[in-house]
Amino acid sequence: MLKIAKERLNELYAKINESMGLFIPVKKAGEVNYAVWSEGKEVSLETLKTVKSPKNMFFPQTENMMKFKQEGKNIEVVDVRRDYVEEGKLFVLFGVKACDYKAIEVLDKVFLAEPIDTYYQNRRNATTIVTLACSRPEESCFCRVFDIDATAPQGDVTTWLDNEYLYWQANTEKGEALTALVKDLLEEGGEKEVEAQKEATKVIIDKLPFSNLDLSKFQPENLNELFEAKEWEEMSEACLGCGTCTFVCPTCQCFDIRDFKTHEGVIRYRCWDSCMYSDFTLMAHGNSRTTQMQRFRQRFMHKLVYYPSQNDGLYSCVGCGRCVNKCPQNLNIVKVIKTLGGKDND
Amino acid sequence: MKDVELKMLERAKALLQSGEVARVIGWKKGEFCYDPAPASFESVEEMENGFVYNWFCGANLSKYLIQMAKKEGKTAVFLKPCDTYSFNQLVKEHRINRENVYVIAVECLAKLDVEKMKAKGVSFITDVEVVDKDVKVTTAYGVETLYKPDVVLSKCAVCTKTHQVKDEEIILHERPEREVNRFEEVEKLEAMTEDERFAFWREQLSKCIRCNACRNVCPACSCVKCVFDNPASGIAAKANDDKFEEQLFHIIRAFHVSGRCTDCGECSRVCPQNIPLHLLNRKFIKDIDTLYGEYQAGEESEGKTPLTTYTEGDTEPNDVFNGEAK
């Protein structure tokens, strides 16, 4: 175990930034989101939940995929992908919480499945992930339901933060390499403090109101029964059909592909899309989901039933609680789990 | 607040039982004390099991009436003072048939913003109690007292609204009269230089994730198909690919609701990035007040809005900058 005094963290960031791009929770206009670090930015590692999740780093909200140059009838396709590893341009994603780290695993199963999404892969391969253990979980957190240990997240490097130090432990080769880069700033020690923090946090996690949600009902064999449940109507009644839950969600991965005409040609880009939007499934000759209830149902069925049945039971929810905090009308996945999940939820 | 809730519950149950209304739109208990959700209740049992009215019922229920009031039978709705303006405006725009709705005006002594409370450092909230100007928050980490004006929804901070429409009212506590200037923040921005204003909005709007929550919650945004969802408009987009689109979306949206926006403040309440969107709409309101005479959308349920009428002596756009709008 290594450690660095809290007041020297800026030196650590600067050192990493010398040779790598650093993405870290930064406060801007009152809100904390992951952003590129530079001297003078207000880093906020203490923030439990960034508004947007770090998925933005691998799967940006908008991303140019290719360009088309058109001359007369001829079309030329220009590949704008970048292989960052080959270019020697590497990144560090710093301060990822256990839930968000698990979410990256969920995204990997989509984007790194054949055929591999190279846009995602290029960023993913070039990035070293430094996770940060939680010490002050709040009432909307329920990562334990998904067997995530918020006190000891995985990642290339795991860190813990208390009032005096940031404790540092490399887990992988990438992590060792990063440790070697900043080793002059790190000193030995911290095992006892980290253990104490883990114990204290676990006590809080035990007390969290959602820590014991029962997911037993969400099994592939119950797919049609859950789909037909009459409760969807009532649960989705207040849904505005906005995309807040999907855009703050660390595992939502639906996207749209669109073209933009420039003075020179066409840019084809992809951007996040939301199954909550009315035009998500709209085709020229009809729409397979015409009501907000159907769209609401799709989102939660996908997270709790469809995705797990495609991925060996892995849920596409990590219990980060962002939707619990951010839904304008206070609808969220917890209410769905409680209503449909299983008998132990009462 | 509990006494008000009980009275509301009693009235709603009576209305349902007598068959006067087929459903009641109100708020339903959430998982915590601070997350009630809008809901409709069709029976006394449903009301007893879930109805709630507390310090966190900030959601404006009037927009739900567009759908609900089309259903069979009369719909009763609880409207806070600010919500009644939206209701009137929707009636004016023929989105709601007034005759199908039974309006119960309920008191509101400002609603709390749990995000503002959390920003003050409280987390793991288990209970909230309000005594006068003290908000006593019980958390798993201890008890803290917050100053109420610091943690009310931004729309409530400058509210002087009164019920504009009601079939009956439930008001047990009178709200103290107060003098506030709701344009204070707008004036602050106006007093800045162009560069400062640009920097301010650039920073705020760069947070926008284009979730459309502001649009979808807005009672004035009642178009069946929004221009931003219409591929034929040439500006349909799902995300802000360029900073221009951040500006475009908010400028167009603010313009589309100008003269119709009642300043209900829902846009700012729902924004996941806490962009002060109400400051966009308030600029229009302030300009309209200054240039064309004071106008409050939603005070009446008929008549014209400032942008659908004119006078021959209106200010010239080029002169607006010569201080006439400020």
Add this chain to the structure above:
Amino acid sequence: MINETLIPKVGVITDIRKDTPDVKTFRVVGTDGKKLFQHMPGQCAMVSIPGVGECMFSITSSPTNEEFMEFSIKKCGCVTEVLHALEVGAQVTVRGPYGKNFPVEEDFKGKDLLFIAGGIGLAPLRSVINYVRHYRANYGKVVIVYGARSKDDLVDIDEIQNEWVNEPNTEVYLTIDRPQDGWDGHVGFVPAYVKELGLDPNMTAVLCGPPIMIKFTLQGLLELGFDKSRVYTTLELRMKCGVGKCGRCNVGDKFVCKDGPVFRMTELDELPDEY
């Protein structure tokens, strides 16, 4: 860097055939004059006009055609409208092939086959029918039932009347919805016609057409004693990526682009009713 499936190839339109008032068949080859890629019957490809949009279409031509690919496209939306305005020589972009094909080399082999199509639903079936014709000895009897609104709406009528009907051990039945001058064939809806024909329920059936036609035809087939496990159809939903990542065509635990568009009726029974 490895290839990215989302980046398309450029295709040149070498021929445009007007099949019906609103259906055109486009012949596409690569800029080098060769076929863009190999595929199997039932598979689809993403065709796009940069600046307008990208759409999934089934590949109408048979894989046995080594020279080009064909797409029969009905004019019904933004992209198809612009496609229909294109002329020979125009370039488009194409990526694929996507999706699961008809099990022509597995379940279909040695079987008697029944193809039932309505309107533009013939597009995906043409590919498999021509594939079966090419390897005729591998399959048993072939019965084709094809219906459209009017005789003008029958896609590929020339190929059907001049080639298909002359195949050995092949029966072709055509029908249109309403009587029309110059039509002396059968008149009536496909589902009713199928029942009238009293088809042999031991055949393996492939259905393609508008959802309402599929629903009633299936009913008819079941009444005749067909087994759902030997009835196939294709689904169509909004798609963007074509490889099961963008989430758009998700129904239940399936993605239509990746796990479909070809489905066995018994598979569809397990899916929630949302397609």
Add this chain to the structure above:
Amino acid sequence: MQEVTEKKEFTPTIVAFCCNWCSYAGADLAGSSRLTYPANVKIIRVPCSCRVNPMFVLKAFQQGADGVILCGCHPGDCHYVTGNYYTRRRMALLYSFLNYMGIEKERTRLEWVSAAEGARFSAVMNDFVKQVAELGENKRLTDLRVKEGE
């Protein structure tokens, strides 16, 4: 010194929305009277100044305009009787609002130009072009993607 030269070389792109009945005719008259106005003014003819949706103004900026001017019949002279009165309210609010967002107020203007005012049309355009040229390129309300590759 070098900065000054660079500034002088900048020719702004101006989009002028002109009402069919007055201002467009005014532009015509300016042309036939051999009164010049800069070639970088792109005129878009609209049936009435009232046709100009605020979105058109924003779209013009998006596509690379450095200034947008709207010209219509004098108040009271609208071919459709009242169209320009509505325009006046709309644009007063829009221009004020754009400025509130930090967009330079010199980039937007509204002028009433009748069919007989060819000279005035030319003068207005020359003045507006000069005003925008002094301001420089529009960087605040433009879409960087559009200009890519230029």
